[in-house]
Amino acid sequence: KMAAAAAAGSLWRAGWRLWRGRAVVSWQLCPPQRAVQASAVLRRVSDEQKKEPSVSSSQFDLHPNDYQPEQEPQGPHPSYTGQGGQESEDYESEEQLQHRILTAALDFVPEHGWSAEAIAEGAKTLGLSVAAAGMFHSDGSDLVLHFVSQCNTKLCELLKQEQKQVQLGEAEKKPTDQFLRDTVEARLRMLIPYIEKWPQALSILLLPHNIPSSLNLLTSMIDDILHYAGDQATDFNWYTRRAVLTGIYNTTELVMMQDSSPDFEDTWRFLENRVADAMNMSNTAEQV
C-alpha cells in the first residue's frame, strides 16, 4: 500500500512538472515559428561572420544577410548598429532584446510605476525609440512578470551557492525552519527597492490574463525552495508542504506591504512566527 501511494505520488508530481513546463514555454515573448527561423539564420550569419570579419556586424540584422547576400556584396544595408557602437560576433534574438529593455525599465519603476511608460523610458536608455514599448502589453504586465522571474532566478542561484558551501563543508546545514525563514526573507528583500509600487505589481499579477503566468512563477519558486530544503516526500505531504509554504510566503509579502518598521523587523518576526506555526503543525500531525 505504501509503495502504491509512493508511485501515485511520483506520477502526480511528474504530471505536475510537465504541466508547469508547458506553461513556462507558453509564456515566451516571441512566437515559436519566428524563433526557429531566426535561429536558423543566426547560425548561418555567425558562420559568415567568421569568413568576413570586415563586414560591420550589427545586431538584429538577420534579414538582409538572409535575403541579399549576393546583391549587396559590400555588406548589409544600413541597419541598427546602436548600443554605443558595440560590435559583437553573435546576433541577439528578439527575446534577448526584450529582456534587456525590461531590465533597463526596472530603474524607472519607482518613478513611473509598473507601466508602459517605464518600459518606454527603459527603451530610451538603450538607444531605442519609445515606440519599442509597443512590443509589450500596454498595462505593464510583462515588466512585472519579468521582474518576478528575475528574482526567482536570483533566489535559485543563492540557494545553489549555499548548497555548494554545505557540500564543501564550508557551512553548516541549517535546520529546516531556519532555512525557510532565511530563504523567504532573502526573496522578499529583493522587493525592497520597489516596495512603494509593489501593491500595484501585485494587482497586475492578479489580472485574469496574467494569472496563469504568475501562478506558474509562484509555484515554481516554492518548488525550488522546498527542493533545496531537502524535501524528499513522495506522498500526500508534498501538496500540504507546498500549500503551507505558499501561504507563508503570500501572507508575509502582504504584511511587508504595510510594514513601516526599520528594516522591516516586524515582517521578519511575523515570518518567524508563521514558520514556527507550520513546524508545530507538522509535528502535531506526525504525532497523530
Next chain:
Amino acid sequence: VYQVFQSVAKKYDVMNDSMTLGIHRIWKDIFVRKMNPSPGTLLLDVAGGTGDIAFRFLSYVRSVRERQLQRKLRQQQNLSWQEISETYQEDKVKSLGDSRVVVCDINKEMLKVGKQKAQHLGYSEGLSWVLGDAEELPFDDAKFDVYTIAFGIRNVTRIDLALREAYRVLKPGGRFLCLEFSHINNPLLSRLYDLYSFQVIPVLGEIIAGDWKSYQYLVESIRRFPPQEELKAMIEDAGFFKVNYQNLNAGIVAIHSGFKL
C-alpha cells in the same frame, strides 16, 4: 490614383461615414489605442490626408500627458503656492510633451481639406503637413518613432518600396502600423460583404459624391489587396521584426504592426 483622390478629397469624410456606417471612427480609435503613444513621440502619418489619425494621436497624447502631470502634482502636495504656479506654467508650455505628428500625403487637395479640418477642430500645435510620395519619402533616415498608414497602403503602386521607405525613416525601435481593408475568412460573412461592397457602395458614391467610378475602383482595389498573411510576409521582408496582425470585424479591416529592431 491621383485623379481619384483629387475628385474624392472634399467628400472623403462623408463617404467614409456612409460607406462604413460610421464604424471607421471606431477602427481608427482602436488603431491609435493599439499604438499607445507616450508623450514625446514623433509620428509620421503617411497617406493621412484628412488627418483623422493625426488628430486622434494628438488627443491621446494630450490626455496621457495630463494624467502624468496630475500624478506629478499629487506627489507634490506640500509645495508653496509659488512653486505650484510655476509648475503649472511650465507644463502649459509642454501640454503635448513634445509630441509631434507629420501628416504626409501625395495629394494636395487632401492636405488642404486636412488643414481646414484642423483649424475647425482646434488642433493647432504639433502638426505639420507635408506633400510627399510614400514610395519616396522626403525625410531623412531614422527620424520617426512611429510610422502609420491608415487605408493608404492599398493605393500605393509598389507596396514593397513603401515598406522599405517606412523602414528607412523609422528610428531603431520604431514601430510600423498599418490599418487596411483585408480579407474575411468566414465564407458567409464574405458573401454578405461582397454583396454590400459591389451593390451598395458605388451607388452611395454616385448619390453622395456624384462619382460612381472612383468608388468602384475603391471596392476593386480592396479585393486586389494581399491578404493578412501575405502582407505580414511583405512587412517582414522589409526588415521588420515581431510582425503581427489583428483582425477587426472578422477581417474586414486588419491592423498590421512591426518593429524596426
